[in-house]
Amino acid sequence: MADDGMLLNFAVGDTPWAPKTTAYKGGRWKDRLTAKKALQYGQNKSNPDYKKENDSRNDVRSGSNSEPRPFKRQKTDGGEYKPTHTTGRTGPRDPNNAPRQRPKEVISSLFTYNPTATTAPVEEEEEVEDAEPVQPSNAPLSSELDTFTSLGLSPNVARHLLEKMGIKAPTAIQAKAVAQLVKDDSDAFIQAETGSGKTLAYLLPIVQRLVTMSETARKANGGTGGLTRDSGLFAIILAPTRELSKQISTVLESLLGAAHWIVAGTVIGGEKKQSEKARLRKGLNILVATPGRLVDHLEHTERLDVSNVRWLVLDEGDRLMELGFENDIQKIVSLMNLRMRKVQQAPIPGLPEKRTTVLCSATIKMDVERLGNITLKEAVSISAEKPRDAEDAEKNGHAFSAPAQLKQSYAVVPAKLRLVTLAAILRRAFARKGSVMKTIVFMSCADSVDFHFEVLTRGGEKKITGSEAKEERKKNPELSELDKMNPITTTAKKEKEKELSNYEKKLAPGKIRQGGSIDDQCTEAIAPIISGKENDVSIFRMHGSLPQNIRTSTLKAFTNNKDASVMVCTDVASRGLDLPNVDFVIEYDPAFSKDDHLHRIGRTARAGREGRALIFLQPGNEEGYVDILKEGRRDAGHGLTRHDAIELLKKGLTPTSGTVSSGREWEEKATDWQLDVERWALESPKHLEQARRAYQSHIRAYATHVAAERGIFNIKTLHLGHLAKAFALRDKPGSIKVPGLRPGKEDAKKSKDSRHKANIKGAKSSGGKSSAPDGDDAPQMTDSQEAARIMRAKTKAMMGGGASEFNLG
Numbered sequence: 172m173a174d175d176g177m178l179l180n181f182a183v184g185d186t187p188w189a190p191k192t193t194a195y196k197g198g199r200w201k202d203r204l205t206a207k208k209a210l211q212y213g214q215n216k217s218n219p220d221y222k223k224e225n226d227s228r229n230d231v232r233s234g235s236n237s238e239p240r241p242f243k244r245q246k247t248d249g250g251e252y253k254p255t256h257t258t259g260r261t262g263p264r265d266p267n268n269a270p271r272q273r274p275k276e277v278i279s280s281l282f283t284y285n286p287t288a289t290t291a292p293v294e295e296e297e298e299v300e301d302a303e304p305v306q307p308s309n310a311p312l313s314s315e316l317d318t319f320t321s322l323g324l325s326p327n328v329a330r331h332l333l334e335k336m337g338i339k340a341p342t343a344i345q346a347k348a349v350a351q352l353v354k355d356d357s358d359a360f361i362q363a364e365t366g367s368g369k370t371l372a373y374l375l376p377i378v379q380r381l382v383t384m385s386e387t388a389r390k391a392n393g394g395t396g397g398l399t400r401d402s403g404l405f406a407i408i409l410a411p412t413r414e415l416s417k418q419i420s421t422v423l424e425s426l427l428g429a430a431h432w433i434v435a436g437t438v439i440g441g442e443k444k445q446s447e448k449a450r451l452r453k454g455l456n457i458l459v460a461t462p463g464r465l466v467d468h469l470e471h472t473e474r475l476d477v478s479n480v481r482w483l484v485l486d487e488g489d490r491l492m493e494l495g496f497e498n499d500i501q502k503i504v505s506l507m508n509l510r511m512r513k514v515q516q517a518p519i520p521g522l523p524e525k526r527t528t529v530l531c532s533a534t535i536k537m538d539v540e541r542l543g544n545i546t547l548k549e550a551v552s553i554s555a556e557k558p559r560d561a562e563d564a565e566k567n568g569h570a571f572s573a574p575a576q577l578k579q580s581y582a583v584v585p586a587k588l589r590l591v592t593l594a595a596i597l598r599r600a601f602a603r604k605g606s607v608m609k610t611i612v613f614m615s616c617a618d619s620v621d622f623h624f625e626v627l628t629r630g631g632e633k634k635i636t637g638s639e640a641k642e643e644r645k646k647n648p649e650l651s652e653l654d655k656m657n658p659i660t661t662t663a664k665k666e667k668e669k670e671l672s673n674y675e676k677k678l679a680p681g682k683i684r685q686g687g688s689i690d691d692q693c694t695e696a697i698a699p700i701i702s703g704k705e706n707d708v709s710i711f712r713m714h715g716s717l718p719q720n721i722r723t724s725t726l727k728a729f730t731n732n733k734d735a736s737v738m739v740c741t742d743v744a745s746r747g748l749d750l751p752n753v754d755f756v757i758e759y760d761p762a763f764s765k766d767d768h769l770h771r772i773g774r775t776a777r778a779g780r781e782g783r784a785l786i787f788l789q790p791g792n793e794e795g796y797v798d799i800l801k802e803g804r805r806d807a808g809h810g811l812t813r814h815d816a817i818e819l820l821k822k823g824l825t826p827t828s829g830t831v832s833s834g835r836e837w838e839e840k841a842t843d844w845q846l847d848v849e850r851w852a853l854e855s856p857k858h859l860e861q862a863r864r865a866y867q868s869h870i871r872a873y874a875t876h877v878a879a880e881r882g883i884f885n886i887k888t889l890h891l892g893h894l895a896k897a898f899a900l901r902d903k904p905g906s907i908k909v910p911g912l913r914p915g916k917e918d919a920k921k922s923k924d925s926r927h928k929a930n931i932k933g934a935k936s937s938g939g940k941s942s943a944p945d946g947d948d949a950p951q952m953t954d955s956q957e958a959a960r961i962m963r964a965k966t967k968a969m970m971g972g973g974a975s976e977f978n979l980g
């Protein structure tokens with residue numbers, strides 16, 4: 172068309188990208204001013220200094236020395252201000268060209284409009300710090316009378332414990348459990364605080380009973396032919412996570428040094444089923460398993476004979492009875508009952524007639540006679556703790572305690588300050604080399620773990636994990652060629668080896684990744700923000716959505732790491748894990764139930780050692796959690812320390828030495844770091860999506876606190892805008908919506924099996940009981956869509972169908 176042609180032929184001057192100098196006329200003065208500023212922005216954009224200035228002008232800071240704002244802001248709910256016309260990052264947009272559909276940004280100050288705390292600082296804080304050190308409550312007994320042999324263990328086993336495992340005396344729970352279970356076949360509840368040695372409390376009597384059985388069999392056979400791996404499977408130990416199963420298996424293996432003929436093995440999800448089948452075919456006497464995988468083998472591995480099983484241990488029994496596992500446990504018990512009845516063969520000498528079921532946990536309720544389909548007949552309660560007084564127990568239900576020597580504190584931190592406060596706490600914790608070795612930070616969901624891992628390791632070197640090195644090695648054709656070269660001593664092979672040795676070195680676990688960018692598999696990296704000049708701090712990430720081989724190698728790398736390190740993780744690491752040298756636990760997101768909280772903080776202060784734990788609470792309702800924290804303490808909360816965000820920021824971000832301090836640097840640093848993270852998130856679509864996904868999943872997870880604690884963690888009282896800032900987001904909460912599955916979950920979705928579907932059905936019908944959205948072998952972790960559906964349903968029910976308001980879709 173003629174008109175089009177004319178338009179196309181308009182002269183644009185010598186510099187085609189120069190802004191027009193048109194004077195704006197007509198319209199409202201505000202519009203003209205806006206257009207003029209937009210024009211200036213366009214001209215200044217090419218000036219490198221402009222970005223900095225512009226950012227600092229737009230970044231709202233606290234204090235009276237804030238720069239004047241460049242354009243009118245519109246007041247929104249809660250007293251926050253938001254720009255009326257921003258695009259892209261922080262500058263005003265050209266009203267002529269800007270795309271209208273882009274979401275508006277909210278750039279708020281960290282230090283304004285934060286809600287005030289309702290709890291007052293604890294006055295006795297100083298006194299508490301100076302108080303006498305508390306006697307550890309989970310340490311080995313010190314009386315000379317408390318020996319393993321006096322409890323009924325054979326001298327051989329007791330010697331092995333001392334000489335090979337460095338265990339001299341039993342802990343209180345071991346003393347009680349061993350004495351009971353070596354002589355009696357009653358079912359039992361073993362309840363004792365975290366880190367008190369419950370694993371050996373049930374393993375020692377089982378091993379001792381098998382040793383005795385073998386001696387009996389040998390005597391019956393005239394001095395020959397004790398038990399062998401072919402004699403049968405006598406004990407099964409179930410644990411909720413693969414990591415815990417592996418850990419139990421490691422302790423068992425080391426104990427079996429005292430009785431080499433007893434053979435133990437594991438069947439846990441995430442490993443090759445064929446090699447597990449082969450192991451079962453060879454014959455095992457003790458099996459450590461996760462419930463789902465055991466059901467699988469019971470249904471499909473003929474060689475797995477459970478007719479002789481006489482000890483069934485449910486480690487973390489209360490967790491195993493929760494959402495997702497109950498169906499599997501029911502199946503296991505029914506199949507064992509059925510096969511035990513069918514067996515006709517002559518019993519092995521010394522084999523007990525009935526099966527003993529043992530439930531073990533720091534938080535098991537010992538008055539429950541029936542758990543799911545498991546009936547505990549005349550179960551004996553074995554506890555190391557003195558019963559709390561009756562009135563207290565009635566009022567608070569079952570009150571379990573944290574180890575007495577654990578130093579506990581809580582930090583009242585407004586939503587907006589959460590991220591900077593976490594960074595400040597970690598910075599301070601690792602400021603002095605050697606003061607803190609290992610820290611665990613618990614978060615509510617895998618997305619949040621991934622996001623915080625990336626934020627804290629921004630600009631840091633990424634490391635190679637063990638399994639990655641293996642995988643990488645497999646992919647390199649030259650290395651696999653090398654493996655095939657035969658015989659080993661050929662000169663060609665030697666030359667090839669030399670040539671490739673540099674490549675191999677680069678691949679060693681813990682080495683710095685080449686290329687620098689984080690990919691989905693990276694689980695270890697240096698955290699510049701919390702590292703000192705001479706103190707590199709590594710961060711690890713861990714959650715149930717990572718492939719099993721990565722999980723295993725990450726845990727191994729964290730365990731073996733001799734330097735300062737932090738593991739950011741979900742509850743997948745909260746139960747039972749015994750990680751050495753963990754001296755600090757941070758609950759960045761409070762646990763889903765008070766029992767889970769005790770398990771989390773129990774990753775430190777184990778076996779009589781010291782430890783610290785800190786929980787983040789938001790001002791307002793969440794401060795009600797302090798009463799729950801007090802419940803978990805023997806001193807009625809006197810030793811509980813309170814911190815607030817400003818104090819923690821000052822401590823973490825004030826320069827320690829060498830510089831003259833104005834006393835306000837911490838505020839500047841906090842603001843600068845926060846804004847820097849926000850820009851970093853905006854600059855990359857990947858990071859932005861990660862932040863949004865983390866925010867969204869965090870809110871979903873928040874809605875799943877147990878019913879009894881929902882008054883404290885009430886999703887309706889969450890300030891979603893403030894919370895978004897803690898995820899480095901400038902989006903309005905209503906516009907944050909990330910569709911689809913998290914990256915890497917598509918494959919997991921395809922491979923889901925019907926057993927998990929059945930579990931979910933069971934979970935739905937079990938109703939009411941909340942669960943962490945990241946367990947192991949549990950449906951939530953293997954099928955995130957289904958999990959999201961369950962959570963959505965729960966959230967909807969809770970909020971009267973208002974889920975869309977919170978973008979839970």
Ligand SMILES: Nc1ncnc2c1ncn2[C@@H]1O[C@H](COP(=O)(O)OP(=O)(O)OP(=O)(O)O)[C@@H](O)[C@H]1O
Pocket residue numbers: 311338339340341342345363364365366367368369370371532533746747748749773774777778
């Ligand atoms: N008698 C003992 N003397 C010294 N150390 C011990 C003794 N028994 C166990 N330990 C050590 O105590 C630590 C905690 O043991 P374990 O993991 O069995 O505790 P737990 O009670 O099962 O904890 P959780 O409830 O967290 O699972 C381990 O490192 C273990 O080696």
